[in-house]
Amino acid sequence: MRNFTNVTDIGPLDIAVKEALEVKNNRFGYTHLGKNKTLLMIFFNSSLRTRLSTQKAAMNLGMNVMVLDVNQGAWKLETERGVVMDGDKAEHLLEAIPVMGSYCDIIGVRSFAGLKDKAEDYEERVINQFIKYSGRPVFSMEAATRHPLQSFADLITIEEFKTKERPKVVMTWAPHPKALPQAVPNSFAEWMNATDYDFVITHPEGYELAPEFVGKARVEYDQRKALEGADFVYAKNWSAFADPNYGKVLNTDRAWTVDTEKMALTDNAFFMHCLPVRRNMIVTDDVIESDRSIVIPEAANREISAQVVIKRLLESL
Ligand code: CP
Numbered sequence: 001m002r003n004f005t006n007v008t009d010i011g012p013l014d015i016a017v018k019e020a021l022e023v024k025n026n027r028f029g030y031t032h033l034g035k036n037k038t039l040l041m042i043f044f045n046s047s048l049r050t051r052l053s054t055q056k057a058a059m060n061l062g063m064n065v066m067v068l069d070v071n072q073g074a075w076k077l078e079t080e081r082g083v084v085m086d087g088d089k090a091e092h093l094l095e096a097i098p099v100m101g102s103y104c105d106i107i108g109v110r111s112f113a114g115l116k117d118k119a120e121d122y123e124e125r126v127i128n129q130f131i132k133y134s135g136r137p138v139f140s141m142e143a144a145t146r147h148p149l150q151s152f153a154d155l156i157t158i159e160e161f162k163t164k165e166r167p168k169v170v171m172t173w174a175p176h177p178k179a180l181p182q183a184v185p186n187s188f189a190e191w192m193n194a195t196d197y198d199f200v201i202t203h204p205e206g207y208e209l210a211p212e213f214v215g216k217a218r219v220e221y222d223q224r225k226a227l228e229g230a231d232f233v234y235a236k237n238w239s240a241f242a243d244p245n246y247g248k249v250l251n252t253d254r255a256w257t258v259d260t261e262k263m264a265l266t267d268n269a270f271f272m273h274c275l276p277v278r279r280n281m282i283v284t285d286d287v288i289e290s291d292r293s294i295v296i297p298e299a300a301n302r303e304i305s306a307q308v309v310i311k312r313l314l315e316s317l
Contacts, residue, residue, distance in 0.1 A: 001312040003131055004139035005124070006146055007190050013155065016308065020156045023311065024304045031062030033314040038064045040104035041141065044071065044111040044126065049275060050141045050149065053302035054108055058310055060303075066104065079126065093129055101134035106313050113144035113181040115239060115247030121145060121181075122210070137313040145210075147183045150274050151191035152305035157298045158197075158232055161270050166196055167231035168267070172223055173203030174282040175252040176237035184274050185238045186213040193217060202226035206250045208242055223256060230266040233258060235273050235282050252281070259284040263292070270294045 001009055010016045023030075039058040043051065051067065058065045068074055075091040085092065101107065109130050113121040121144040130138045140148055158169065169192055171185060185201075186209060192199040193215040200218045201209070208214070220226035227233065235258045240248050257280065263269060271283065271293045279285055288295060 001309075001316055002137055004148060004309045004313065005127060005131075005143065006148055006187075007151070007194050009148075010152065010309070010312075013191075013194055016152070017156055017159050020152075020301075020304050020308050023307050027060045027307065030311055031060075033311060034058065034061035034063035036064075037062075037106070037314060037317070038066060038104040039106050039108065039310065040100055041065065041067045041108045042100065042110070042130075043067070043069050043141070044109075045142075047110055047141070049299050049302050050110060053299075054141060054149070054306040054310075056303050057306035060307055061310055061314065063310070063314075068100070079129075093126075094133060097130055097133040098135065101136045104136060105317060106310065107134055107136050107138045108141045109138060109143070110141040111143055113183065113247075115179055115181060118241075118243070118246040137316065139309055139313065142183055144181065145183055146187040146190065147274070148187055148191075149302060149305050149309065150184060151187040152309070153298060153301035154188060154234070154272065154274070155191050155195070156301045156304060157272065157294060160297070161294055162231065164231060166198060168198040168200065168229055169232045169234060170200045170202060170226050170230040170266075170269075171234040171236060172226065172256070172258065173207050174235045174237055174256050174258055175254055176249070176278055176281055177252055179239040179247055179249050180237050182209055182213075182238045182241055185209055185236050188234060188236070189213045189215065189217055200226050200230075204251060204253065204256065206240055206242065206245065207238065209238070210241055224262065224265055227262055227265040227269075230269045233263065233266060233269045233271050235271070235277075237282060254281065257281060257284060258287055260286050263287055263290075268292065272298055275299055
């Protein structure tokens with residue numbers, strides 16, 4: 001694997017999950033791969049889980065790790081060609097990227113959607129520039145349109161907890177006060193569509209995701225109907241994708257909050273969320289604290305998804 005930005009990069013999912021479970025049982029069995037190798041993690045945006053789990057995964061593999069928070073201590077970076085750089089941006093990404101590449105063996109990048117210009121976000125300009133100009137394998141730590149390390153961890157978690165061969169997985173929109181990118185729901189849909197699960201997406205009208213991510217999923221606008229018989233409930237907020245409302249919050253209707261009454265419609269479903277989560281907006285205290293909430297093992301599996309991805313990138317150096 002040369003780069004990791006989406007589900008197709010990981011290959012067959014049954015093999016990837018099997019490898020993940022092996023790595024989970026033998027986290028320190030591959031330290032020879034990372035000896036004298038350096039991972040550079042570059043954050044254009046904040047993180048708790050991605051930062052810690054990815055660093056831990058690289059350390060499990062025997063790597064050295066460097067972390068750069070671009071907005072805290074680095075020069076402000078210009079990303080557009082042709083700009084007369086007479087403002088506050090001291091360095092261009094086109095110099096910064098190969099320089100960063102010269103100090104490391106593998107690069108992880110987190111760069112969210114700006115939610116102002118759909119075309120710019122969906123062409124994934126930042127991570128694609130790293131792939132083009134760094135000379136190093138690059139993996140996404142959440143880009144503008146996808147969060148594949150999260151989705152891989154979600155898949156591992158579902159495989160660990162499922163009691164049916166073909167579980168019903170429902171991804172439900174839930175309210176949030178701020179505009180969030182579509183990266184997590186896009187990516188979750190992309191990975192679920194690559195399985196044979198019964199996959200349903202539910203959201204208020206106006207929150208339709210890009211058709212290429214919805215794929216073969218069933219879309220049900222009635223949240224209660226969607227939740228009937230679910231084995232897994234995956235809650236997430238996202239801002240509108242469709243024009244002319246791209247990147248906007250259309251409503252914060254708490255009738256969509258996942259609560260005990262909604263979970264009672266399911267087949268004793270497990271509750272999932274990528275975290276961080278706004279309690280009593282996305283999900284009630286009772287549900288996230290219940291014994292059916294698996295948000296903590298889900299987050300713990302971020303270490304495992306990251307370790308499989310970095311392991312594969314090391315193996316291809
Ligand atoms: N789920 C996730 O990516 O968490 P962080 O934003 O804290 O990294």
